[in-house]
Amino acid sequence: MMKLVLIFSLLAFASSLCFASDPSPLQDICVAIKDPKSAVFVNGKFCKDPNLARAEDFFYSGLQKPGNTSNPLGSKVTAVNVDQIPGLNTLGISLARIDYAPYGLNPPHTHPRATEILVVVEGELYVGFVTSNQLENKLFTKYLKKGDVFVFPEGLIHFQLNIGKTNAVAFAGLSSQNPGVITIANSLFGSNPPINYNVLTKAFQVDKKVVDKLQAQFWWDNN
Template sequence: MTDCKMEFQCFVAFVIFAALASSLCYAYDPSPLQDICVAIKDPSSAVMVNGKFCKDSKLATADDFFFTGLNIPRNPSNSVGSQVTPVFADQLPGLNTLGVALARIDFAPYGLNPPHTHPRATEILTVLEGSLYVGFVTSDPDYRLVSKVLNKGDVFVFPIGLIHFQQNVGHTSAVAISGFGSQSPGLIVIGNTVFGSKPPISDDALAKAFQVDKKVVDEIQAKFAMPK
């Protein structure tokens, strides 16, 4: 009986370990088990992989792996002075299951890509034009700002999950290209998340969190509630 009990305990421990290992693996994009999986919206065609239905690989064409127009400037005339053009699986269906993505960021003079995180991807940024002040903040307990001014041709990496930002420090427009280690990096803009949630977080809670008067919180929430 003792041996049976030990064997059962070992089996349970193995199952728990396997479950934990599986959950850790799925913290990142899973490795593809096929050459290609072009994302389509028609569920009658095939199996779903990574949240997308896959086209029959025999019907895939070069256009499924092609995106054009990333050379075209986007208008950054908004409240923060930046505009992101994503090239994710939704824009480039052939990216599905491949674990990478791309984006162009256009900056107005002194424009900002506000503090944000990508919960599922590390980001690597290359400056094409202009000068950018960039940085990320390490996690608890240090909260250390790691920052640098980048010029044309410079590259900077933002570790997965950490709050980071980019700001144009020049009086002319700036452009950067970012690569991501996921087909769907995710985006959490700190200001929008904290002050623009629907329904809003209690101003009392935010006043305590930020150590300010509730009137200050109300004013900020009102700005984030306005149409952008």
């Protein structure tokens, strides 16, 4: 009996040192293939020979320039992730600048692979996120001024609205080299091909005419 207790104790300790699930993916989909010659990605990117790396691989210039907010949303996200800085590969971080016209909106969206921390450097924002069904979709909101910081947990729907009469600017840090973004309205009503109207009418409890009208809209991508 003592030997069994010892064995189970060692197994429990060993399991605590292991990951409880698969590593987080760094791409939206990864279809398994048997032929390695057909491989395209290795968790998002191939790696350069370290001996061939240059300082430019870790550099980006341009965040001092305001993004173009002359669109229906009145906002523009300028992302700096592994696509802009190859040296970010495997480092698990990225950055974004968000510009807002007066009353501009960064619409409800999620980052499937990252927590976001936002700091306001100009203007005033109304921000918030919604928890999952498990916590009854509780809404957390805050009015932010210059220098204020707010956190959006990984995967949760969140938004930012400029509540001022002047432009606003914020910078966001994200806990992934490739956080991804899913804009809720775009995904549901602007998918290609369109989602069957029976799904959307039942999900939103609205008439088919409403769904048809929403699907006919041009859904702007501010990223």
